[in-house]
Amino acid sequence: MNAGVTDRADAGDPFEEFSRRIEEYRALGVNPFSLATGCSVKVDVLTVLYPAIRSVRGELEMLGMKIAPRRDADVFPRTDGGFSTARGIYRSEGDVEADSGALAELSPSRAIVLAQVHRALAEDSGALAEYIGSIYSRVARAAPGVVVGKGHSIVTEGPEHQFMLFDYVKAEGEPSGGYVVGNNDTIQVIDPAEDPGSPRQAAAALFNSLNDLYTLGAWRELRVIPTVDAPTDELRNRILRNLRELSEGLGARVMDSPQPSSGALLMGATVFAETDREPPTFYDRVAPGMEVMVTRPMGDLAPVNVYMMCMLDREIADELRRQTGIGLDGLLEIKERTLRGMATPNLAVARALEDFLPAFGEDFDPRRHVAVTTDVSGPGIYVVRELAELARASIRLDRVPLVSPELSEFATANYIMPNATAGTNGAIVVVADPAVLDGLESELRGAGMDPVRIGRVISRDGPRVLAPSTLGKYVAAKAYLREFDLYDA
Structure with a gap:
């Protein structure tokens, strides 16, 4: 078992230390008081997210897209030809239209989705439904029959940081026994009292995404697709490097993929594991x-x-x-x-x-x-x-x-x-x-x-x-x- 990642060193006055860290965040153009720690960044599921999904599900199903019921992770049959992934990042319907030719050629069977939406949408189920529904519907037309196996929604402060990220999955060949389990989770930061590029911030982000796989007893043949955004290239590269090192420490295969470029602080991953057990969903x-x-x-x-x-x-x-x-x-x-x-x-x-x-x-x-x-x-x-x-x-x-x-x-x-x-x-x-x-x-x-x-x-x-x-x-x-x-x- 991997030991926990530790970053903190003994220091002096905690108020002075915290003030100094706040200034470091501000120097990056990040308001640390707008950051939500850990999973606090998620869109409220009960009052906003679930009502929004319910309101768009029927129309999307008529277009051939299926949104899977709420589960900890997406589970699909393992095949003898394995599976490939491709990432699409869309800020609007127009971005999907520009990608529609490649998407039709890929013809994915599934997708794992991250929606980063600004606070006004995250507090209004109707507005959220309108935004995600517009992008989902364009994807549904370009990739008929695609199944959204897992979705993850988080809050950001400004509309300029808003996007939806689709990690598409295409399975090849015939079922070969066993399952693939997939998930995406992201956070902004786990502790604003620490350097946002510290290994411990990345560890909490990565292991939080893996936790939904571990919940189903799936941990073998790990694949990790990092999901990182940051206000500077230097910070983005540090977080990516930390995620790679942590993933490789677990024996995972790390896959390069396009990253968001909104400039907001974001870290996490889309992750996959394989299992030869029946998942605990009885x-x-x-x-x-x-x-x-x-x-x-x-x-x-x-x-x-x-x-x-x-x-x-x-x-x-x-x-x-x-x-x-x-x-x-x-x-x-x-x-x-x-x-x-x-x-x-x-x-x-x-x-x-x-x-x-x-x-x-x-x-x-x-x-x-x-x-x-x-x-x-x-x-x-x-x-x-x-x-x-x-x-x-x-x-x-x-x-x-x-x-x-x-x-x-x-x-x-x-x-x-x-x-x-x-x-x-x-x-x-x-x-x-x-x-x-x-x-x-x-x-x-x-x-x-x-x-x-x-x-x-x-x-x-x-x-x-x-x-x-x-x-x-x-x-x-x-x-x-x-x-x-x-x-x-």
Whole structure:
């Protein structure tokens, strides 16, 4: 297992250090206060993204394009001729038109998509639908039958930084057994207190994208297509170099591809892995008595965001100490420990999960196999609600384990984060029979992980998630909180 990437050196006054770093960002033409840390940069799925996708899906299907249901990653059959990829980057319908001849010649079967949209669109589902729908429809006409297997949407500050990126996939030959799993994830920065070109920033970005593959137990034959943008060529090249070195450290094949050139800070990758196991998407086999486990505590982004706000305003730091007893030294220690976790690949989880999945073509056996997994990153604890919807199950949560309950509560009470259970390259939720989880938990603890059982499936009459009322201390966003049935613990 790769060790976490560490960049921070011991330093002097933290306020002076933070001010100096802010000036470095500004010298690059980047407003660090407009950056969202980690998966906080994602378009809100519940109130904006999902409604936008629903509104355009019907028209696109009439044009022959299929948008796959929401899953952690795209899964498609492995073929004897392998697969090739090509990248298209479009700022408008006209860009797609200019690329339509090459796109028709390529005739891709699938696409993995990144949409970077400015804040006005990211807060309005109708406006977002209009923008992405216009580009999707042009792609659908140029590449009939293409399947959008996975989409990822993030927020940028200005309309000049807006674009959609399509990594097209063309499979060759006949199915040969097994699957290819693909994903794209990007962030702007993981910690504004660090150099944006540091190895740890790139590590969190890359490993966050890989996490959706690892969630499905897929880690073999890795391919990485970096996705990087930056205000200067020097910074872009540093980030690309870091991503290449980190990828090669995992034994991945790194593929060169065109990059965005909007000038906004962006880092991540489209990633692929192969597996000879059936992926843990047995939603119809989720049954009462199965238990829910997370591979480690959640809420990774709370310490980073609280630290940033404390550095911006000493009064917030004073209030943190008064409310929680956590001073700056303690806060920095928690933040550094959390960042080390985000800059470490969850490869041990993928390897362990692989041992509890059916072989390709084998039937699911609840006594031996994991039923369902999902990644707890951007939406945080809300992913359990999504899982309940997919499984049509009722789930009772007994606890919500967090990296720092005190910091998550402080971030919520002081309106620093709408959802202080969110993370980046975070925990993975696993649903399985208790005996299966016993074996998996043993492997994870042997690899140095800290898995926690958080609840159980109580019936198949869902979707419904019962959660302790203390969840309200960690989630301020009412749209998310009302999706849970809260009870007094």
